[in-house]
Amino acid sequence: MEANKSILVIGGGIAGIQASLDLASRGMKVYLVEKTPSIGGRMSQLDKTFPTMDCSMCILAPKMIECFRHPNITLLTYSEVKEVKGSAGNFRVKILKKPRFVDLEKCTGCGECAQHCPVEVPNEFDMGLGVRKAIYVPFPQAVPLKYTIDDENCIKCRLCQRMCKAGSIDYDQQPETIDLNVGAIVVATGFELFDARTRSEYGYGKYQNVLTSLEFERLLSASGPTGGHLLRLSDGRIPRRIAFIQCVGSRSLKGGVSYCSSACCVYATKEGILIREHNPECEVYVFYNDLKVFGKGFQEFVNRAKDEWGVKYVRALPGEVVEDPKTGDLTIWYEDTTENVTKNMKADIVVLCPALVPRVASKELAGILGLELDEFGFMKSKDPLFAPVDTNRPGIYICGYCQGPKDIPESVAQASGSAARAAEVIIVATGKEAH
């Protein structure tokens, strides 16, 4: 296959996965670069997805495996793009493949190494709520299902090497630079959470029972730190009331970002339903500003949460969360905007829905790619109306949350859109697929 018939996809979340599959399934060669040890992205961390309540991993895993197995897709996990030169139809790319200290060819993913590894560190996949070993797979359904030694925390005891029957541990592995020649590039680097610590009035980072929504998602998940049991982390008690606070750092002019993250109202609703599913005795309150129900089926989903599941919505922006240091119980102080009085409510857990922001590292990547960012750091569309997936550089396309707030189906549809545009470049460059 000619080099310029191939496409580089950056980011192995659902958007990058969909773009890769679209291109590969039409016969184009794809290099899918992911900086963590596994593809899957944010969607793999979710318990269920709104409004269908599909198990997130159950619908995502087949697509991850298809990427792994597809003869036209080369997965470059634990790798980063370091340099991009050239232009549409002929980009020259340097990729840094970080050492895993595990031979990918030999590792069978059996997990014996991790069983014996004595080092425990916070698990990033569980947002630090659980632990993993220094040799690890991020999650059981990881693709590729291959172990990685986290060099920073490894104590070089060599137990894993002794236990590995496949002989896959290789402490001498070096960083590797891979040179690629590609015709087009698709960027799908996703989002991260606004640092809720900067909103000190809510006590995140200070109070153990104040969680971010993504931490809470892991707490709900059967593959999470409590095995799917909804417990308070401070004392293992079963919570009787959980409150969500919307717009933490979003739609805000004092600190945080001024835009709306688009997904929070509905995912909080989903998490609210999940709580009631786990434990019908546990009350759920959602403190919101404007309920964003604009997507297909969203309003009906919120109605179901209210009418069938008893999730309660309060239009108020809480001013402060205070912890009782003896019990770990929390009090939320808020102004009820429908009655204009200050009220308070006790809760066992407070879940903050922080602004979703572009990844910090995407700024550096934009520099490497020569892409313009908007005022918030999102990758900038050439024209937000008529060329949403195009950028200031021909041959480089964007999709998913890195282009702007959106939910999973919007990311998937846009990923296909970026694939179509990338395919056009390849068709022009190679003169193939002509009819």
Add this chain to the structure above:
Amino acid sequence: MEQSQKETSRIGVFICHCGINIGGVVNVPEVVEYAKTLPDVVYAEDNLYTCSSDGLNKIKESIAKYNLNRVIVASCTPRTHEPLFRATCEEAGVNKYLFEMANIREHCSWAHMHEHERATEKAKDIVRMAVAKARLLQPQTEPEIDVTPSALVIGGGISGIIAALCLADQRFKVSLVEKEPELGGMLRNLHKLYPTMQDASEGLEHFIQAVKSNKSIDVFTSTVVKEVKGFIGNFKVTLQKGNSETANLDIGTIVVATGATIFEPVGMYGYGEHENVITQLQLERLLKEGQLKKPEKVVMIQCVGSREEKGRTYCSRVCCMTALKNAMFIRELYPETDVYLLYRDLQTYGQHYEHHHREAQEKGIRFIKYAQEKPPEVVAGKNGKLEVNVYHALLGEQIKIESDLVVLSTPLIQHKDAKELSKMLKVPLGSDGFFFEAHVKLRPIEFATDGIYVCGTAHSPKDTAESVSQAFGVASRAAIPMALKRLRTEAITALVDEDLCSGCRICEAVCEYSAIEMQEKEGKQTSKVLEALCKGCGTCGASCPTGAITMRHFTDNQLVAQVRAAPQVAKEVTKHD
């Protein structure tokens, strides 16, 4: 019948330790010895990892050495590993449908971690059942179909136009069908487009010209789709222009981009009664044509006929931003005019729209939040004016506004003729009336029926930017089969025994993929499976009252043999035999 065709089965069984995952619980060597005693098993071995390149080579070598014609791997889940083992069999000359997988990890060792002996017995049971089925497996072939490299795009609004252009740029032929005399759809009515606030007509004109001058795109205006037959790659489409003229097209894939229309709020808030109560779309036209006379006070009411408790429960997504945009434009045009925006929840999502919300506040638009339970009232006031009474939910007081123009934001709704198209294409509409996609999360712009896709407001309310984004997406999905030129279709399909078929049409009704059609043969109605569309889900087979439908690779014989080999059943059978 199957029995007589059957060659002698020579089965090889490969049992995986999966490191310690299986081997740490199940006594694998014991299962190997047991497997060797089962009928038609001529070879069995254990592997540390059957999926390693070592393990796969062992399978290939054994196929040659022992002349195996059936292969069983007892290991983990087929979801991840079956394709790998199937490919290995094919490399060694064994049809991939002669491979059977037995899951002794998820179904056994992981579930019974602390019961080593009983887990070993269960692993034997699972292997015995797999052998019982494997003895009866038949080779299958995956039929291939050709794909006509030509797309049909139904609907000439911005979604259809963008999809058509992007497909044409991928060098496919496109037929773009529009029922109106002109291309452009909803955008023809609009004044400015948010968030860039460029003229709608300016943007639209550029793309209409691009479509018209594109040699790969045939534009059919004043034309409707009359009939669609066939299946992916091979659709036969009849178009009708006016009352008589028809055209027949061979089509590979179909894009539904039929858009939406606007709800007419007759009888609501005095609409149809007072002439100065208009819809947001009517205001848009007045602004576009420069015909809006200076009003003193304008009241815009959101969620008119949308987000209802019953009926149109959905949020129409575009109305808040449209109202904001028009409110700001009125203030620009007539700075002395007061504009009130009566809303429930402001849908200013994403990175661009909240900014317009603030801008509108700065420009003096007055926002009043009302509650669903206490909607505003519009009554005739003095001097031909209108009186709008609203309970301000945030101030907690009743407010009266003397207004000379009331603008109602009504939702996008599905076209009346969508039902007909939905029947013709055999694709569903949702309870909200919009076209219903294959999967809300991961297949948002295609139907369950192969080769048919959807984008824009035909799918749900959305604005121009969002419609365009989906249109590009559809241009990828619809291109894939055409780029491949030939498609391999499912081997595991349904098979109808015409002698047994009573023509009851139950199978046709239950098939999600429109893969069954009725045919007349020797004066009798029988059902026929369109193999290119069949996914082998088995719904038809399960619902056939006469047992006329068999699923390839999951025949009654095979499944019964497997069930009879199950431990409880095996005991019962021995007891009664």
